[in-house]
Amino acid sequence: MKAYLDEIALRIKDMEPVEAISFLAEQFAGQITFSTSFGWEDQVVTDMIFANDLPVKVFTLETGRLFPETYYVWNRTLENYQQPIHAYYPDAAALEEMVTKKGPSSFYESVENRKECCHIRKIVPLKRALRGNKCWVTGIRSEQSLNRTDMSNLEWDEQNQLIKFHPIFDWSLAEVKAYIKKNNIVYNTLHDKGFPSIGCAPCTRAVQDGEDFRAGRWWWEDQSKKECGLHATK
Template identity: 60%
Template sequence: MDTTIDTKQPATQLLYSISGLIEGLSIGDALAALAGRFPAQVLFSTSFSIEDQVIAHHILAAQLPVSIFTLDTGRLFPETYSVWSATNEKYAARIKAYYPDRQLLERFLDEKGPNAFYESVANRKECCHIRKVEPLKRALKGQAVWVTGLRAEHSPERKDHRTLEWDEGNQVLKYNPLLHWDTTAVRTYIDEHNVPYNPLHDKGFVSIGCQPCTRAVKAGEDFRAGRWWWEDNSKKECGLHTAS
């Protein structure tokens, strides 16, 4: 069986075919089916968020043939590195990291300084592109399925996503198994399965990214308020997840 993605095939036809393959399956069974359809071409990107830990548990506990990687931006919280280590230890895993291109990052820092992202949306998006988007494209190159922990509850923009969709920018199928899970369901799963998670989630941090760009959410604020809090709410995406 040819397991490669035919980029000339209409996205709607491909989505219909793969949707039929995983329709009605549990997350674990759907991941196994995707890995069977596209051997060695299914990847899960984790930021070690609480929802990503749910998916990591599905993969690692069942030893599914799904590769796991993370984007180490160089400015993550110490707690994020701790849960990364705890996950490796609990599941005897070795989660691969992708890093920013050295030349791109050095040029940005030399020209604009280490905290230029506070100065303008353009600078912040450039920083995100160098530290996240470009490494992600390297990770996904030549792959078939990108599994994410995307949840609609996190922002108004993310409600436009679908559980299975075509990512035109990266030329991959994108599977978002937790898209319609709420926070209670995620936390219940973590507790029931004793999955390591970032303790910052217990301190008001909802969406955890780079340390300089993330703060705890205050009472009454929405989920995305803790990310790039100095910007207008309509601009709060880093470029990794763009609805088709």
């Protein structure tokens, strides 16, 4: 697998993001997908895919706890591109059991409970969304958190057994904003209110000056536990 991954990495090394996504869409025809949570970065990649009519399936995880502003961006994106964004929901029985036993806010009580909630609302639906695919495109950027600086723009995802590609991995936030402004792309207004990273409403707050990029995610926990497992690197 490493040799195959190295070969692909070499092929796309000097390509612009749209060209690289297009190339991968040819290599993995019908088996390439992009996940969006409607943040800055994901809106950029969504535009690259939809505006260029690239054959990449776009999906989102509908956790049931999203911000109203996120739903607004979702609707506006559908209106602007007239292309489908596939929604994946948590398993109803598993969600009902968890909330019945522990209540609607159990994730505040322990890391174990929070990971359980993320597992039911995100990880399991993600597995369904990725099933049958060989390449997963994301909006990850290297500067978003410390553990992501050790990643590369093309990697093997052992957990999900597929290739992951991050087309704007080396972009700065300034480049992301410039692309959005230039192309008049709708974005989540929470970004203008101190929310650099936007997830579920109960688990996301604004970031204060000087705080880490992801300080607003699960802020009641230790910094070392700030990933939900969607992009686990080990």
